[in-house]
Amino acid sequence: MALELVVLIKVVPDGKEVFVDPVNFTLNRSMATNVLNPADENALEAALRIKDEHDARITVMTMAPPFAEPFLLECMSRGADQAVLISDRAVAGSDTYPTSLTVAAAIKHLGKVDIVFAGEKTSDSSTGHVGPGVAEFLEAELASYSRSCRYEDGFVTAERVLEEGVEVVKIPTPAVVTVITDSNIPRRATLRKKLNAQKKGIIVWSLQDIGLPSDWVGLRSSPTVVKKMLPFPAIERKGKVIGLDMMDDFVKELVDTGIIRQGGN
Amino acid sequence: MTEMKKAEPPQDISQYKGVMVYLDSFNNSLTRAALEMVGAGRKMADKTNEKLYCAVIGGSTKAMAQEAGVHGCDEVYGFDSKDLAMYRSKPFSDILAGLVNEKKPNILIVPGSKNGRDLAARVAVKVRSGLTADCMDLDVEPDTRILLARRPDYGDSTMSEIRCEKHRPQMATSRPGTFATPEPDPKRKFQVEVREIKLEANQLKENIVSFNQKNEEDITGSKVIVSGGLGMGKPEGLELIRKLADLLGGSVGVSRPIADLGWISREHQVGQTGETVRPNLYIAAGISGQPQHIVGMMGSKVVVSINKDPEAEMNKNADYVIIGDLYEVIPKLIESIEKVTGANPSPA
Numbered sequence A: 001m002a003l004e005l006v007v008l009i010k011v012v013p014d015g016k017e018v019f020v021d022p023v024n025f026t027l028n029r030s031m032a033t034n035v036l037n038p039a040d041e042n043a044l045e046a047a048l049r050i051k052d053e054h055d056a057r058i059t060v061m062t063m064a065p066p067f068a069e070p071f072l073l074e075c076m077s078r079g080a081d082q083a084v085l086i087s088d089r090a091v092a093g094s095d096t097y098p099t100s101l102t103v104a105a106a107i108k109h110l111g112k113v114d115i116v117f118a119g120e121k122t123s124d125s126s127t128g129h130v131g132p133g134v135a136e137f138l139e140a141e142l143a144s145y146s147r148s149c150r151y152e153d154g155f156v157t158a159e160r161v162l163e164e165g166v167e168v169v170k171i172p173t174p175a176v177v178t179v180i181t182d183s184n185i186p187r188r189a190t191l192r193k194k195l196n197a198q199k200k201g202i203i204v205w206s207l208q209d210i211g212l213p214s215d216w217v218g219l220r221s222s223p224t225v226v227k228k229m230l231p232f233p234a235i236e237r238k239g240k241v242i243g244l245d246m247m248d249d250f251v252k253e254l255v256d257t258g259i260i261r262q263g264g265n
Numbered sequence B: 001m002t003e004m005k006k007a008e009p010p011q012d013i014s015q016y017k018g019v020m021v022y023l024d025s026f027n028n029s030l031t032r033a034a035l036e037m038v039g040a041g042r043k044m045a046d047k048t049n050e051k052l053y054c055a056v057i058g059g060s061t062k063a064m065a066q067e068a069g070v071h072g073c074d075e076v077y078g079f080d081s082k083d084l085a086m087y088r089s090k091p092f093s094d095i096l097a098g099l100v101n102e103k104k105p106n107i108l109i110v111p112g113s114k115n116g117r118d119l120a121a122r123v124a125v126k127v128r129s130g131l132t133a134d135c136m137d138l139d140v141e142p143d144t145r146i147l148l149a150r151r152p153d154y155g156d157s158t159m160s161e162i163r164c165e166k167h168r169p170q171m172a173t174s175r176p177g178t179f180a181t182p183e184p185d186p187k188r189k190f191q192v193e194v195r196e197i198k199l200e201a202n203q204l205k206e207n208i209v210s211f212n213q214k215n216e217e218d219i220t221g222s223k224v225i226v227s228g229g230l231g232m233g234k235p236e237g238l239e240l241i242r243k244l245a246d247l248l249g250g251s252v253g254v255s256r257p258i259a260d261l262g263w264i265s266r267e268h269q270v271g272q273t274g275e276t277v278r279p280n281l282y283i284a285a286g287i288s289g290q291p292q293h294i295v296g297m298m299g300s301k302v303v304v305s306i307n308k309d310p311e312a313e314m315n316k317n318a319d320y321v322i323i324g325d326l327y328e329v330i331p332k333l334i335e336s337i338e339k340v341t342g343a344n345p346s347p348a
């Protein structure tokens, strides 16, 4: 039986993304477009690499309005076999609890699943809650913050990149793997796959299709609520201007205030 | 496992009391982020006149529990097992959720390290409550005991205040480096309870094959950070930045575009989507000072801005401002440091 892989994606705004002009190293802040969340590109690639070596089927999935469809097709053009769009007005305003719940219910509705891939976090609200939340609802093992992963005989071996170092974990399937940004180089779409994707189309599910009551999700069933916007906390700093001819005095001041030490060890 | 259903709020939220902090640890010692959260938790517990609970899970937790106590905790719960020496998502989240159900804290805060975020996200689902990520500020409204969790907004110069009004505990994570570590008080009174834990086979399916401690510089613990931005104009600028950093016994930081360009690895990026740092001395050279950068270094003790533009936003966030071309300023600064301090100064 083929391995069943699921890749979770989110479409995020690219509007204020910093784009560095490679010629004169200036910033270009224009272009308000949507993109596939960067880590999800790496999550898809991680799944495709498993498919390169094993008999596997990849389903890409997102909970989003229909504007996400071209991005699902793009994932199919890179090698995913099918795409599911969970689209329902009732999910609007969901925080990470109902988002994880809805995605987990849709995965369960797919049937047998071996590995679910998600991004470590999104580039917009970047909570990183959804992967672990889905693992919890699915009672799956979890390897978060992974830079690479392999599959062998019912087990996933993943390299987790942590603050203190790199940890290699081995977990049985079903497993959720969250993939870190820039951890691999995503492959490009091929024309043939693109045409196939367009022919195949996208599977669209409503909440009813996946068996979730509509009052379990959305803004009203989200524990967290964004209450207000506040300005960034202002820091009071004295901003003393140091002339180039005052450098010695400046360094002495740093030494006198204990910020840097005289001599050295 | 958590049954797939809605996050139903508890009937009676008044029974949820106190603040609980999960203590992150590595190799049987608390992380700095854990102590920072103890400080943040202590402030909130004082404000509502309630207890500060702490939870620590590991191979041997007694000494860590004591350390949390002297740093401000009232009741510390340690969970010991030889199988828990390293973080494992399933048993750790089971244990923490169990303690939450037992103690019913009003607020639960977790260090936003990688493992901490992994843990918090699972526990939020298990206890069916709300979790706010990456809070820059944590406060509590004394009368309502509502957690005011403030986090930066995407791309804007604003913060959102997120509340979890009906569900308990009100959960939040903050990135390491967000808060100052509290001073220990060896005379503080507190209780420690260490429990031996027996785990079941289905909690121990995760097998840690190896751990490679890295020796690359982790800038979050540095006392001095010298950061370069696009004002460097070319990758070689980093050599000058490093020279100054080395002289001061510090580390190299960068603004995001420099990491985007691949001139240095992501670990060196300071800011909203990079590291949060609070060194004694932060020198920003050729960095304009956008809010997404400022949020990552605003806890620094002394900030120096080197910028050729007198109007740069960075200057307004600095204690000392040196106007000029960094390629001229930094060599002068290096010269003065060598002259004033002798050849090898080091951070205090």
Ligand SMILES: Cc1cc2nc3c(=O)[nH]c(=O)nc-3n(C[C@H](O)[C@H](O)[C@H](O)COP(=O)(O)OP(=O)(O)OC[C@H]3O[C@@H](n4cnc5c(N)ncnc54)[C@H](O)[C@@H]3O)c2cc1C
Pocket (backbone or CB within 6 Å): A008, A009, A010, A037, A039, A040, A043, A061, A062, A063, A064, A094, A095, A096, A097, A099, A103, A117, A118, A119, A120, A121, A122, A124, A125, A126, A127, A128, A129, A130, A131, A224, A226, B130, B131, B132, B133, B151, B152, B153, B154, B160, B162
């Ligand atoms: C300013 C702001 C702040 C917010 N802060 C919080 C907060 O602190 N806590 C909270 O609970 N909610 C918060 N939210 C709501 C949150 O944006 C949504 O719940 C969102 O659906 C998922 O969160 P995320 O983007 O952080 O996903 P993450 O958890 O960062 O996403 C990780 C991965 O999960 C997968 N994934 C994420 N979303 C989907 C999806 N819709 N479909 C399929 N796969 C997906 C992708 O693989 C993604 O890479 C906030 C929203 C805003 C606008």
Ligand SMILES: Cc1cc2nc3c(=O)[nH]c(=O)nc-3n(C[C@H](O)[C@H](O)[C@H](O)COP(=O)(O)OP(=O)(O)OC[C@H]3O[C@@H](n4cnc5c(N)ncnc54)[C@H](O)[C@@H]3O)c2cc1C
Pocket (backbone or CB within 6 Å): A016, A017, A018, A026, A027, A123, B154, B155, B228, B229, B230, B231, B232, B254, B255, B256, B257, B258, B269, B270, B271, B272, B273, B274, B275, B285, B286, B287, B288, B289, B290, B291, B292, B293, B296, B306, B307, B308, B309, B312, B324, B325, B326, B327
């Ligand atoms: C969602 C999101 C997240 C982000 N996260 C981060 C983050 O984590 N960290 C981060 O840093 N940014 C982040 N950014 C980007 C941020 O908004 C800014 O674009 C970025 O910080 C600017 O980098 P910079 O200051 O190096 O470059 P610029 O803004 O181009 O500033 C260059 C500065 O150098 C000065 N200069 C030029 N030449 C010289 C010279 N020879 N000598 C001295 N000074 C000179 C100029 O006067 C200018 O002030 C994020 C943006 C978004 C939208």
